[in-house]
Amino acid sequence: MTGARTNALASLRGSIERIETQGDAYSPRRVALGHAEADVTLQGGLALGAMHEVFAEAGRQGAVATGFVAGLAGRLTARRPLVWVRQDFTEIESGALSMSGLAELGLDPRLLVTVRATDVDSALRTAADALACDALGVVVLEVWGETRQLDLVASRKLTLAAQASGVTGLLLRMAAEPQPSTAETRWIVRAAHSPPWSSAWGAPVFDAQLVRNRHGPVGRWIMEWKCDECLFEKPAAYPQPVAAAPAHRPHQAGALAERRRVG
Amino acid sequence: MAARLGLDVGLPLANARAICPQLRVFDADQAADAQTLIAIAEWCDRFTPLVALDPPHGLFLDITGCVHLFGGEAAMMRLLCDVLTAQGFAVSAAIAGTAVCARTLTRHAHGRIIAQGEEADAVGPLPVSALGAGETVVIGLRRAGLKTIRDVASRARHEITARFGAGFTSLLEQALGQSDAPISSLKPLPDYIVEKRFAEPVATEAVISATLSGLAKMLVAAMAQQGKGARRLEARFFRTDGAVRTIMVDTGQPVVRGEVIDRLFRERLGALSDPLDPGFGFDLIRLSASRTEIVVQQQRDLDANVHDNDELAALIDRIAARIGGRRVVVYLPQDSHIPECADLAAPAQHHLATAVQATWPARAEGEPPLRPLRLFERPEQIKVIAQVPDGPPARFVWRRATHAVVRAEGPERVAMEWWRAQGEMLTRDYFRVEDEAGLRFWLYRDGLYDREIVQEQDKAVQPNWYMHGLFA
Numbered sequence: 001m002t003g004a005r006t007n008a009l010a011s012l013r014g015s016i017e018r019i020e021t022q023g024d025a026y027s028p029r030r031v032a033l034g035h036a037e038a039d040v041t042l043q044g045g046l047a048l049g050a051m052h053e054v055f056a057e058a059g060r061q062g063a064v065a066t067g068f069v070a071g072l073a074g075r076l077t078a079r080r081p082l083v084w085v086r087q088d089f090t091e092i093e094s095g096a097l098s099m100s101g102l103a104e105l106g107l108d109p110r111l112l113v114t115v116r117a118t119d120v121d122s123a124l125r126t127a128a129d130a131l132a133c134d135a136l137g138v139v140v141l142e143v144w145g146e147t148r149q150l151d152l153v154a155s156r157k158l159t160l161a162a163q164a165s166g167v168t169g170l171l172l173r174m175a176a177e178p179q180p181s182t183a184e185t186r187w188i189v190r191a192a193h194s195p196p197w198s199s200a201w202g203a204p205v206f207d208a209q210l211v212r213n214r215h216g217p218v219g220r221w222i223m224e225w226k227c228d229e230c231l232f233e234k235p236a237a238y239p240q241p242v243a244a245a246p247a248h249r250p251h252q253a254g255a256l257a258e259r260r261r262v263g
Numbered sequence: 264m265a266a267r268l269g270l271d272v273g274l275p276l277a278n279a280r281a282i283c284p285q286l287r288v289f290d291a292d293q294a295a296d297a298q299t300l301i302a303i304a305e306w307c308d309r310f311t312p313l314v315a316l317d318p319p320h321g322l323f324l325d326i327t328g329c330v331h332l333f334g335g336e337a338a339m340m341r342l343l344c345d346v347l348t349a350q351g352f353a354v355s356a357a358i359a360g361t362a363v364c365a366r367t368l369t370r371h372a373h374g375r376i377i378a379q380g381e382e383a384d385a386v387g388p389l390p391v392s393a394l395g396a397g398e399t400v401v402i403g404l405r406r407a408g409l410k411t412i413r414d415v416a417s418r419a420r421h422e423i424t425a426r427f428g429a430g431f432t433s434l435l436e437q438a439l440g441q442s443d444a445p446i447s448s449l450k451p452l453p454d455y456i457v458e459k460r461f462a463e464p465v466a467t468e469a470v471i472s473a474t475l476s477g478l479a480k481m482l483v484a485a486m487a488q489q490g491k492g493a494r495r496l497e498a499r500f501f502r503t504d505g506a507v508r509t510i511m512v513d514t515g516q517p518v519v520r521g522e523v524i525d526r527l528f529r530e531r532l533g534a535l536s537d538p539l540d541p542g543f544g545f546d547l548i549r550l551s552a553s554r555t556e557i558v559v560q561q562q563r564d565l566d567a568n569v570h571d572n573d574e575l576a577a578l579i580d581r582i583a584a585r586i587g588g589r590r591v592v593v594y595l596p597q598d599s600h601i602p603e604c605a606d607l608a609a610p611a612q613h614h615l616a617t618a619v620q621a622t623w624p625a626r627a628e629g630e631p632p633l634r635p636l637r638l639f640e641r642p643e644q645i646k647v648i649a650q651v652p653d654g655p656p657a658r659f660v661w662r663r664a665t666h667a668v669v670r671a672e673g674p675e676r677v678a679m680e681w682w683r684a685q686g687e688m689l690t691r692d693y694f695r696v697e698d699e700a701g702l703r704f705w706l707y708r709d710g711l712y713d714r715e716i717v718q719e720q721d722k723a724v725q726p727n728w729y730m731h732g733l734f735a
Binding site for chain 2: 060061062064066068069071080081083091092094095096097098099100101102103104105106108109110112113114115116117118122125126129130133134136146159179191192193194199200202203204205206207212225227228
């Protein structure tokens with residue numbers, strides 16, 4: 001190969017590389033979730049100024065996904081206002097967001113502004129508007145069911161708005177199948193059992209599956225939301241769902257040791 | 264025409280048909296008449312902001328200080344009457360120092376303009392029925408031999424008052440121009456008004472939005488001189504055919520910038536379910552600030568908190584302008600232990616500052632969440648199988664799916680607020696349960712055994728169970 005051709009190829013490669021990285025040229029600030037393994041996979045945590053999708057496959061998992069989104073919002077923004085956009089009828093379908101429930105998760109209801117949109121179109125428009133307002137911390141867009149309107153174009157609009165302002169967008173989809181989008185990460189969240197031996201059961205435990213990560217690998221973890229510390233953690237030695245309650249001491253100790261090592 | 268033939272209001276239909284056989288008859292529609300009168304009043308708003316209704320078919324316009332804009336009283340009256348006549352209305356108008364005097368004149372002749380101080384001479388020769396004082400008074404005056412207003416005015420006031428009441432005396436004095444009463448305007452007078460008139464009607468969106476932004480700048484400049492900001496703005500579009508469309512925008516805090524007003528109206532106009540119909544064009548666009556407040560200049564914090572709050576309020580205003588103020592809400596804590604009453608959604612535009620400073624009950628450290636994240640506004644009835652009647656459920660059916668309870672905690676007893684009169688409500692026993700899939704629910708049984716749910720002799724009474732919330 002002649003030198004001139006190599007040069008031309010190299011410059012072409014260079015320009016392609018520049019074009020490809022243009023969209024990703026920003027180096028996003030990241031917020032650690034607290035769950036060590038997930039943070040490693042996410043290269044330090046959840047990116048700010050991007051869109052993240054959380055799916056609940058069935059409608060009855062909706063509250064669990066809501067809890068996960070609330071947890072993410074709590075990690076991403078400590079003191080800034082949170083705008084929650086949702087449709088009217090999701091209140092009937094899966095209940096209204098309860099402020100005392102939000103406070104029980106360790107979040108501040110004072111920072112919440114809720115927008116009740118009539119349809120998906122106005123919800124999308126409102127979310128895009130809110131994402132462009134840099135006084136906010138997080139914008140949550142809650143959409144029930146499969147929708148035609150939430151296509152790649154809409155997703156791209158939201159992502160661009162989030163990148164421009166640095167506000168993080170969380171898209172909560174209930175009773176919907178994942179579709180192609182420009183989101184930074186995509187999670188499928190299911191409920192997980194409370195640890196069987198604990199008497200104070202009932203802390204939010206999620207079976208969180210990271211099915212898409214634009215800048216790294218994917219994974220699946222059991223995460224517990226610590227309401228007091230306001231972070232996600234690995235539950236203390238999580239057994240399989242049907243495991244018997246007692247007689248797990250060695251395993252538990254091992255897991256604890258592992259947690260210390262990682263943490 | 265009708266009067267010349269001898270037709271009159273209150274005439275039986277048969278008599279009217281006998282007088283005029285080719286008479287066409289329509290049912291009276293008083294509601295539509297009133298609507299038309301209001302529509303005409305709205306249109307008259309272009310001459311003066313003070314327009315009052317005088318039902319059933321009259322309007323008062325207070326034109327003090329507006330006359331020079333239309334080239335004098337005569338020109339103004341001609342303009343108004345010509346447009347209304349062209350629309351097919353029969354108009355009788357008069358201008359006088361008091362509203363009652365002008366009305367009395369219209370009953371007799373059209374187009375009279377009476378200068379200040381000449382009211383008594385003008386209304387003097389008119390019959391007493393022109394005063395509009397009611398049937399009984401008119402008959403009473405006729406029986407007393409007082410045919411014209413001058414006859415009545417020549418009597419001593421106390422005699423008139425003793426016979427016909429103080430109300431009639433004040434009506435008489437107003438008709439004679441000796442006293443005046445303000446008219447009660449259809450709409451409150453806005454604090455600031457700016458408007459633009461077009462020689463040629465405009466219909467394109469570009470011109471309309473450019474006009475609005477120009478008007479917004481003028482309005483802001485007018486308000487800035489007195490340190491005011493607008494809380495409620497009204498744009499009125501006067502169509503050439505007389506239709507008037509009013510569009511209102513509320514804001515959460517006083518607006519002092521023209522661009523903000525411009526943007527709010529653009530959002531509002533873009534989201535109208537019934538879009539602005541220019542028809543043959545608008546010949547007048549008016550922007551008014553109907554509610555204003557003094558703007559308090561705030562010291563900007565170093566950490567830009569004030570700025571952030573401003574931006575949030577502006578965002579809320581924009582969203583509210585598009586989808587409605589009631590749809591953007593913040594939550595305020597309520598002093599109630601009944602779960603569905605613990606928080607109240609309030610419009611964010613008006614309650615943002617309160618909500619930011621509200622105190623919510625603190626959570627118990629070290630406990631798992633005791634209240635669900637999603638709460639059903641209306642609890643859903645479920646079928647429950649419990650091992651003991653007042654124990655936790657063992658399995659339940661909710662939305663046609665059966666859930667087996669793996670763990671349960673409870674009861675947490677919530678008694679109703681007996682000090683509030685809201686009908687008979689039963690005490691609730693709440694249970695926190697987890698099913699075999701790991702989903703966590705908040706259920707309750709309505710009513711206490713043996714006390715509120717009494718077992719009758721031969722039939723077993725089952726308490727109702729409800730699904731009230733879902734934990735994360």
